[in-house]
Amino acid sequence: MATSAQTLIIGGGIVGATLALKLAQQQQKVTLIDARPALTEADWQQKLLQRDARVFALSIASIELLKQVGAWQLIAKSGRKADYTQMQVWQQDGRGELNFGDEAVPQLLGSMVEPFVIEQSLYQRMAADDVSEYLTLVAGHKVTLLDWRGTQQGYEVHLDNGQTLQGKLLIGADGRGSLVRREAGIELDTLDYHQTAICCAIKTQQPHRATARQLMLPTGTLALLPLADVTEDDKANPQHWQSVVWSLPRNKALELLQLNDIDRDSLRTELAAASQYALGDIERLESVASFPLTAQQAKHYVKENLVLVGDAAHGVHPLAGQGLNLGMLDVAALVATLFEDYQRSGGKCWGELATLRRYERTRRPHNSVMMHSFSLMNWLFAGDFAALRPVQQIRSEGMYQVGKIKPLMRFFTQKASGL
Numbered sequence: 001m002a003t004s005a006q007t008l009i010i011g012g013g014i015v016g017a018t019l020a021l022k023l024a025q026q027q028q029k030v031t032l033i034d035a036r037p038a039l040t041e042a043d044w045q046q047k048l049l050q051r052d053a054r055v056f057a058l059s060i061a062s063i064e065l066l067k068q069v070g071a072w073q074l075i076a077k078s079g080r081k082a083d084y085t086q087m088q089v090w091q092q093d094g095r096g097e098l099n100f101g102d103e104a105v106p107q108l109l110g111s112m113v114e115p116f117v118i119e120q121s122l123y124q125r126m127a128a129d130d131v132s133e134y135l136t137l138v139a140g141h142k143v144t145l146l147d148w149r150g151t152q153q154g155y156e157v158h159l160d161n162g163q164t165l166q167g168k169l170l171i172g173a174d175g176r177g178s179l180v181r182r183e184a185g186i187e188l189d190t191l192d193y194h195q196t197a198i199c200c201a202i203k204t205q206q207p208h209r210a211t212a213r214q215l216m217l218p219t220g221t222l223a224l225l226p227l228a229d230v231t232e233d234d235k236a237n238p239q240h241w242q243s244v245v246w247s248l249p250r251n252k253a254l255e256l257l258q259l260n261d262i263d264r265d266s267l268r269t270e271l272a273a274a275s276q277y278a279l280g281d282i283e284r285l286e287s288v289a290s291f292p293l294t295a296q297q298a299k300h301y302v303k304e305n306l307v308l309v310g311d312a313a314h315g316v317h318p319l320a321g322q323g324l325n326l327g328m329l330d331v332a333a334l335v336a337t338l339f340e341d342y343q344r345s346g347g348k349c350w351g352e353l354a355t356l357r358r359y360e361r362t363r364r365p366h367n368s369v370m371m372h373s374f375s376l377m378n379w380l381f382a383g384d385f386a387a388l389r390p391v392q393q394i395r396s397e398g399m400y401q402v403g404k405i406k407p408l409m410r411f412f413t414q415k416a417s418g419l
Contacts, residue, residue, distance in 0.1 A: 006350060008157055008167035010143060010180050012036065014056075014115065015310035015327040016173030017122040022335045024126075024135035028350075031136045031165055033157065034125075038139035044120050048080070051230050052114040053201040053287035055082075055243045057212065057321035059110050063329040070128070071121035075113060077102070078121075082112040082226035084212045091216040092276065099212075112243065146170070146183045154305040154351075169351030170306045171334075176296065178312035186308070187299045191371075195220055195293040196253035197318060198246045200287035201227060202271065205280025207239035212321075213278060220247030222274055223321070233287050242279070244271065245318055247293060257290060281370070293317060295371050301364055302356035310336060314367045326367055334359050 007023055009016050013033025020032040039047075058066070066072035075081055085108060086101035101109050126135055136344075138159070145158035154168040172180025181188075204224075210238070213224040227241040234241060260267035272282045296315045301308045310327030341355040349355065 006030065006167060007169045007171060008033065008155060008165055009171045009173055010157070011172065011174030011178075011310075011312065012137070012139065013173065013175065013310070014118050014122065014324060015331060017119065017126070017336070018065060018069055018328065019060060019171065019173060019309065019331045020069070020135055021122065021125055021131060022065075022130035022331060025069065026335075026339060027134055029134055029136075031138060031167065033141070033143065033159070033165070034137065034139045035142045038137070039123075044116075046207055047116050048120070051201055051227065051241070051286060052116060053199050053243055053289065054112055055112040055225055055227060056324045057110055057112055057225060058117065058118075059322075059325045059328075060108065060386070061332070062325050063111060065328050066118070066121070069122070071118070074121035074124055075117060077327075078117065080114065080117045080228045080230070082208075082210075082228045084109055084112065084210050084226055086211040087214070088211055089214045089216065092218065110212075112228070113226070117228075138163070143179055146180065148305065150338070151304055151353075168305065172306070172308045172312040173310050175311045176315050178308065180306065181298055181308055181312050184303050184304070184306055189297045189299060191295040193247075193293040193295070193317060194250055195247050196250045196290050197293055198244070198248065198253055198256065198267075198288065198290050200244050200267070200271075200288045201286045202242050202244055202268075202282045203240050203243060203284040204282055208242055208279065209239060215275060215278065217274060219249060220251060222246045223318075224275065224278065235335075240263075240283075243277060245272065246274070247318075250292070253290060257288070260288060297364075297368060297371055301360040302353065303377075304349060304353050307334065307351070307356045313363075316367075316371045322326045322370060326370060329366075330363050333362050337362070350352065 005233075006029040009020050009030060009032045012032055016032060016034075020030050023030040049077065063072055066075070084101075086099065088100075089098040090167065091098070101107065123137075125131065126137055141159040141163065142160050143157055144160050145156075147156040148154075149156055154166065155170040157165045157167070160167070170180065172178050172184075174180055202224075208226040210226060212226065215222045215224075218305060218413050223245040225243040225245070226239065227243050229235045229238045229241065235365070246253075256267055256270060267288065268282045268285045271285070275282075295317055298308055298313045309330040313325070313330065314326060316323050316326065337355055337359040339352065341349050341352065341358075361372075
């Protein structure tokens with residue numbers, strides 16, 4: 001026997017879990033399928049003891065969405081976040097600097113939060129009485145088959161434990177390598193930057209002062225992002241930990257990673273010099289990791305009874321920290337579109353193809369513009385073309401002039417906030 005729900009979501013990460021909560025809050029039956037085993041409270045607490053070098057730069061719009069599902073309140077209560085009120089962007093080889101935010105009257109631009117801190121808050125909310133009646137979590141089992149049963153019935157999803165789930169609407173929130181996207185036969189447009197990002201956590205001599213920093217280097221971008229103070233020692237001497245995302249040509253990144261395996265101080269020294277000692281010397285370095293940099297976009301976001309959200313639909317260069325924020329905007333747009341048509345039809349139409357196409361028309365062009373904008377920025381600042389003297393001069397003068405136009409800076413700040 002197949003277990004029925006109005007909506008099936010495959011992928012229990014931040015985007016999928018947020019979407020599941022939004023639907024459950026509207027008293028829609030939803031089943032969230034996550035291949036990862038469910039974590040106990042002890043498991044969560046063990047993870048929280050460790051500092052994660054990765055952070056998500058949550059925009060104001062993403063924070064608002066997390067507030068709506070009741071997760072942000074738990075994050076704020078935990079204190080495991082680093083708000084930022086300013087952003088600073090500058091280039092190594094030219095004049096001009098972009099400063100977002102008002103130093104005299106600080107206002108929240110966003111917040112840096114570790115991935116598992118966001119996930120814990122979402123999973124805590126799933127167990128709450130106001131949503132648990134409508135939301136079912138199936139964890140620790142992989143999907144083995146997606147079977148479309150026609151427009152009226154939707155999809156049957158088969159799991160590796162023999163369980164079968166049925167839903168009128170199937171949502172793929174299962175990341176860049178999305179099984180849902182592949183099984184639906186939706187192709188990808190891809191772009192390889194031939195870069196690798198080195199990610200780590202660093203303790204600096206000087207505090208970050210609630211400022212997210214990004215240095216545009218000829219080899220790629222170097223981001224210094226505020227990290228939450230975790231230990232008692234951190235709290236006694238706050239704001240000295242940063243998350244680093246350093247984009248480099250792949251060969252250079254591999255060389256630094258191999259050198260770091262031999263000499264633990266080598267990467268710290270190279271990183272401090274590359275940052276132009278913006279926050280003084282680097283005193284400690286932890287949790288070194290790396291990942292290849294690519295961009296991708298699904299050629300279509302929807303099919304009959306099926307829709308993609310988040311990284312399953314699109315993936316962008318991390319230089320502006322907007323990957324998760326784009327996925328959260330997908331969630332808000334999809335929920336609004338679904339319920340608009342549901343209410344207009346008197347509760348009869350759910351996830352019709354015409355509805356899903358309206359969502360696609362809203363989100364895909366926006367995501368395409370963002371993806372290509374980030375690619376253009378990377379192209380203008382890193383690589384052989386960016387090294388040409390005329391390009392350097394135009395780029396430098398452009399940054400200088402843009403930085404002086406306050407209304408334009410306010411516009412860029414608003415767009416970065418997702419508002």
